[in-house]
Amino acid sequence: MTMASNTLAQSPAKQAGIFSRIVSGSVFPVLSILAALVVLWYVFAVVMNAPFQRDLDRRAGEAPGFVEFVGKTLTQPKPVLPTPYQVASNFFENTFMRKITSNRSLVYHAWVTLSSTLLGFAFGTVLGILIAVGIVHFVALDRSLMPWIIASQTIPILAIAPMVVVVFAAVGITGLVPKALISTYLSFFPVAVGMVKGLRSPEIMHLDLMHTYNASPSQTFWKLRVPASVPYLFASMKVAVAASLVGAIVAELPTGAVAGIGAKLLAGSYYSQTIEIWSALVAGSIVAVLLVTLVGVAGRIVERSMGGRPA
């Protein structure tokens, strides 16, 4: 009768040396791909910046040697393709060397985008869950709502974003909420689809079991459908939070926003500040990675507390 307690103890024999873990694990392959990408990036930077550099040299009447020419293509102030070093140093300077209240600070812009991402994500998650609950419980909603939900995602967000902002501005609502609503528009969809699947995931046998107890629909919902849908919720929230960030950035592009990653991208493209564009992109990616990781960790904690088998 003690066999169950034995399965609890995980074997500690899996602690291999750090070197073999680097070689056999995912660190080594990922790093080698990264190194290859960086090399490729430098090659492209030289090739793509060369025409403009040749033009400059011709007008200045200079004829630099090969090494000097390559050096110049890699240090242009407004290159077609900035080098990783240029992007990294710009990113470092604008992230760590500036006061975070300065409008040149990437932290400031990331925070502006993050706040509307989170608000839109919260709206979207709640809306997605409500829609899913409706669809699962009412056949009429299942038939009528689902095609509209799918159709809503085929409309380009760039076409909708300015309309949303203009309409809300007309009724006196500006700032965070219209931007957040565009995030909501993108993020409710994966949650709704995932939760419909999750709320329908209980096995027939579990539903029969609740039926034999003469459980009410609300008891079946809270005690069976909701817990069964939790893994689906977190999986779809991971997709939704990334979509939310995209929504927030896109919302900043056509709306004349003065702050945020999107505004930074737009300003960069107005003034051909390619380095600024790229470092804003890096900031956006980092925010995305953090958000997705955070949702993943939250999901793992919740599932562990619900008796999930440690993977």
Add this chain to the structure above:
Amino acid sequence: MQPAHSNTVIEASKLGLTFQTNDGPVRALSDVDLTIGKGEFVSFIGPSGCGKTTFLRVIADLERPTSGTISINGMTPQQAREARAYGYVFQAAALFPWRTIENNVALPLEIMGVSRAEQKARIKRTLDLVNLSGFEKKFPWQLSGGMQQRASIARALAFDADLLLMDEPFGALDEIVRDHLNEQLLKLWDQTNKTICFVTHSIPEAVYLSTRIVVMSPRPGRVTDVIESTLPKERPLDIRETPEFLAIAARVRDGLRAGHSYD
């Protein structure tokens, strides 16, 4: 057939159930007449498609009959279900993976609005009954298949229904575990004096457990033989080698063969 029991639990007469499928109607049950008295242990045995599980599901109000009548404690199946007159044990343990063993046993009690203190007492009593004390805080995946099925029996016992419906509960378990659980089930039946309806496809299991064996045959599902067991109530496992046991088993086998046409 024996004379009607003074305290009848289940009474079916001319019971029939026809499923409407895309390939036309399928007669799952046809003209089933059966009376089950209080405290009986009745096994239903037959090849797959003979309607034994369907009959159990009709009692549990999981299927509606299309002809004939059936009553449980004098009520319709729906009324009996609403009165929580039976506990049902499925082929698989069907425990909720996000609930610990004690919380799984508590599930029907929560639904039926039993007080916290009473829940605790009943969890302890039923887990003792199925020998699972000490596993209250474990999650289902941490238990073996046999233990999971015992937990699901504890869950069916927790709300003290007098009738226990078991649908091939040990079908997925190996022979040794199954023998052990059969022994425990008999002990439990003796202690609790419940009425048990037990679906199985194993002849030794049916003969070992039952006071009465209902042999069924398919297409359409019907009762072909009802065998009264002459075995004593006290049944050690080696009773299965006695001539009496083998004689009953042979009769069950004959009944199965007679009802089974290899077409």
